[in-house]
Amino acid sequence: DAGVTQTPRHEVAEKGQTIILKCEPVSGHNDLFWYRQTKIQGLELLSYFRSKSLMEDGGAFKDRFKAEMLNSSFSTLKIQPTEPKDSAVYLCASSLEGGGGYEQYFGPGTRLTVL
Template sequence: DARVTQTPRHKVTEMGQEVTMRCQPILGHNTVFWYRQTMMQGLELLAYFRNRAPLDDSGMPKDRFSAEMPDATLATLKIQPSEPRDSAVYFCASGLSAGGSYEQYFGPGTRLTVT
């Protein structure tokens, strides 16, 4: 049963600290997304990659957030320095893009609390 995995599942940190979230997409999927979910804003796209190349990161605050795919089995999202307003659930999702629309498979999420 192929699944997207994310670590850590929960993270509590103090303002100013660095946070790194990791995602392992489903093997064979070529597209990876990072989303942030809050009650106020809902599901927001932060960044996405296709074949490991970043296609769009316009949803991310560039001064503090960075997203990378060092290899096909790992995507990372870093926040440095973290702020209380970054508190949210961060989801990674993957899918197989072959032209046209396709379904996304979401990981369980990382619940981040910045105090």
């Protein structure tokens, strides 16, 4: 069974650009998460979908970050416009279901550098 896939693995953007990160969850998983990971803040939740419905959009990240789940097997995270402080690793994770103690499976991440 394929794990979570993310593309691209690395992205370099100029300040003010729009970038789109992609994620394919594990087949059959109902929950999908987008996280930002930095050394200072650790894992920060950006968005959470259950069965394609947005359950949480990570409050502080609303204005420039938009995650979508067009179908059960594909999600995107758009950052518009990018700022240097957005430089981080963006992780996508999926789980069978949020409740019931199911683990999250993480993708390899996209390392974003904003110049």
